[in-house]
Amino acid sequence: MELRDVWFVFIAILWIGYFFLEGFDFGVGVLTKLLARDRIERRVLINAIGPVWDGNEVWLISAGAATFAAFPEWYATLFSGFYLPLLLILVCLIIRGVSFEFRAKRTGERWQTNWEHAIFWSSLLPAFLWGVAFGNIVRGVKIDANKEYVGNLLDLLNPYAILGGLVTLTLFTFHGAVFTALKTDGDIRHRARTLATVLGLVTAVLSLGFLTWTQIARGDGSSLVAMVVATAALVGAIVLNTAGREGWSFALSGVTIVAAVGMLFLTLFPDVMPSSLDDRWSLTVDNASSTPLTLTIMTWCAGIALPLVVVYQSWTYWVFRKRIGTQHIAEAH
Incomplete structure (x- = not known):
């Protein structure tokens, strides 16, 4: 296995880590409307992910930076072709971070x-x-020579990409609901x-529909x-x-995200971004990668x-491991 193959695997690991971790706090954000009945319960949900949501986004930053450095052609084509969807995602992530911080700054309803x-x-x-984005990457997009x-x-x-979007939305919300059951106490836990x-x-x-479609279109034995x-x-x-085995359920919902x-x-x-116009124009680990020297330096870094990030985040989750409930909220701020 050459370094460019190693970095393809490493980038895959970064995206898997991001979706595993950010997936459940996206889900909890959705549940603030689907599950919470009042402002106190919404605060319980927000507090459940409050100590960890920003750390989870480190994996996204790392995945983007690794793609830029290891596969610059992939990065350039992806971010120029998917400019509007990625810009909308970025705006949402900014608003989301601001919302967590600003919500409690005033008491007005x-x-x-x-x-x-927000x-x-x-x-x-x-x-x-x-x-939607990953559905299009896997399906292939119009890339020229x-x-x-x-x-x-x-x-x-x-249709394929939209189905992929519905899968990630429902899967992340399910992941978040299981996390909520694991992290909270009282009536909100049971609901x-x-x-x-x-x-x-x-x-x-x-x-099942999306993965079957993917397997038929591009799959092999490993997939x-x-x-x-x-x-x-x-x-x-x-x-x-x-x-009622929330811990094991959360672990398996995480395995679902990892495997999917x-x-x-x-x-x-070996493609990183297939061309739907001509297979010869597809971006691959060979024609989209950086030089061996760049990949070597990046591997050492x-x-x-990476071990430091994993240790720090593990410690954070351990410190904030206890359940919370409405009884821990003095008043609805």
Whole structure:
């Protein structure tokens, strides 16, 4: 395995880590409207992810930076071709971060309600758009001989990509509901478990269709194994959630995300961005990568930085591991 192959795997790991971690706090953001009945319960949900949501976004920054350095042609084509969707995601992430911080700065009902709306929409839209983006990457887009995207925005809104967006939206919301059941106490915990079962069943139907479509279009033996793992883990997560085993259910919902995203990268390799116009114009790990010297320097840097990030985030989750409930909220700020 050459360094460019190693970096393809490393970037896949970064995206998997991002979707595993940011997935549940996107889901919790959506649940502020679907699950919470009043302002106190919305504060419980926000507090559940308050200590960790910003750290989860480190994985996105790392994935983007790694793509820029290791596969500059991929980065250039992706960010120019998907400019508007990625810009919308970026705006949502900015608004989302501001909403968490500004919501409690004033006690006025209108002020807090507006920021709560912002939390909901800036969680829902990225959860959907990431699936659309990756659906298009796997399906292939209009890339010409100059490695430039020559399609338009409507080309990105195809049935396969939209189904991918619905899968990530429902899967992340299910992941968030299971996390809520694991992290909270009292009535909201039981309602989160009930809602998670419903969301899990919807996710199972959508994801089975999307993964089957992916397997038929681009899959091989390894991607089929990943698909089976993702499906089995999702079913297990639903069953264990129903049985009240939130910890194991959350672990398996995470395995579902890991296997499903892993399957997408398995179907891509050795391409990083297939061309739907001509296979010869596809971006691959060979023609889109940086020089061996650049990849070598990056490998040393990543070998030092990644363990530190994992240790720090693990410590953060351990410190803030206890359940919270409405009894811990003195008043609705």
